[in-house]
Amino acid sequence: MSDPPAGPRYAKGHGTENDFVLLPDPDGELKLTGARVRALCDRRRGLGADGVLRVVRAGGLDEELPGGTNPDTWFMDYRNADGSVAEMCGNGVRVFARYLVETGLAARGDLPVGTRAGVRATHVHDDGRVTVDMGPVTAHGLSTTRADGHEFSGLVIDVGNPHLACVTELDVRTLEITAAPTHDPAVFPHGVNVEFVQPVGPDRVRMRVHERGVGETRSCGTGTVAATLAGLRAAGADTGLRTVEVPGGTVEVEVTPTTSTLTGPAVLVAHGRLDADWWERYESD
Numbered sequence: 001m002s003d004p005p006a007g008p009r010y011a012k013g014h015g016t017e018n019d020f021v022l023l024p025d026p027d028g029e030l031k032l033t034g035a036r037v038r039a040l041c042d043r044r045r046g047l048g049a050d051g052v053l054r055v056v057r058a059g060g061l062d063e064e065l066p067g068g069t070n071p072d073t074w075f076m077d078y079r080n081a082d083g084s085v086a087e088m089c090g091n092g093v094r095v096f097a098r099y100l101v102e103t104g105l106a107a108r109g110d111l112p113v114g115t116r117a118g119v120r121a122t123h124v125h126d127d128g129r130v131t132v133d134m135g136p137v138t139a140h141g142l143s144t145t146r147a148d149g150h151e152f153s154g155l156v157i158d159v160g161n162p163h164l165a166c167v168t169e170l171d172v173r174t175l176e177i178t179a180a181p182t183h184d185p186a187v188f189p190h191g192v193n194v195e196f197v198q199p200v201g202p203d204r205v206r207m208r209v210h211e212r213g214v215g216e217t218r219s220c221g222t223g224t225v226a227a228t229l230a231g232l233r234a235a236g237a238d239t240g241l242r243t244v245e246v247p248g249g250t251v252e253v254e255v256t257p258t259t260s261t262l263t264g265p266a267v268l269v270a271h272g273r274l275d276a277d278w279w280e281r282y283e284s285d
């Protein structure tokens, strides 16, 4: 039996069941078309994932990067399942850091990762959890959304990417989030990630999320940071800690006066090679 033609290498991983295909591409040689991203993320004709993380040195990227990004820094080139580009992914960056360490591309411990929202400091723990400094999280007033026949008011929050975090007394586990929640395009001209946040204890919130460019996911790291700030504000505080329960597990978030941190699991599931013919089929957008 002869081996089929081998295409690019890949790995599959997840953080609290927000799942990703990782594509190692140190020198930025892969042509990552929208069609390829959509096919990779498709759960029937591809590998299946919420997003793609291209593992590239910042210097290998053909786009302008945030100031302070060293060309040698590993850069998380994040794409949503619909092929769109996003600034930041909090679960993705943890899986990305774990991948760098497990494959020997970086040493265990403190590790900077470039993103379109800026360089993020990560720390890979011995038990497989990863902490990431998510940078400042800022609120910019209120907006509304409709989902499952309810109207929700929420905080407009910037975690490098846009969020609307709606604190509610409803049991969020019962919400039907089959259609995209509405949003005000004047407030969110580039779309938004919407969180439904239910306080369930003094230091604990439960969250469901509908992600821009994906749909409902089992977790969203930047969303948990937005949910924490919204939960804190609802309790009359600006800073503090929250355990955030999502359908795919739990993470810990801390918001301080200057930054925010996210700690949670990062799991690698598989390593392999794509079929070359399959990869070529999706070359053009």
Ligand SMILES: N[C@@H](CCC[C@H](N)C(=O)O)C(=O)O
Pocket: 018, 051, 080, 085, 086, 087, 088, 089, 090, 091, 092, 161, 162, 193, 211, 212, 213, 214, 217, 219, 220, 221, 222, 223
């Ligand atoms: N799942 C991510 C967020 C991914 C990007 C988001 N869908 C967007 O378009 O902003 C996370 O863990 O933060």
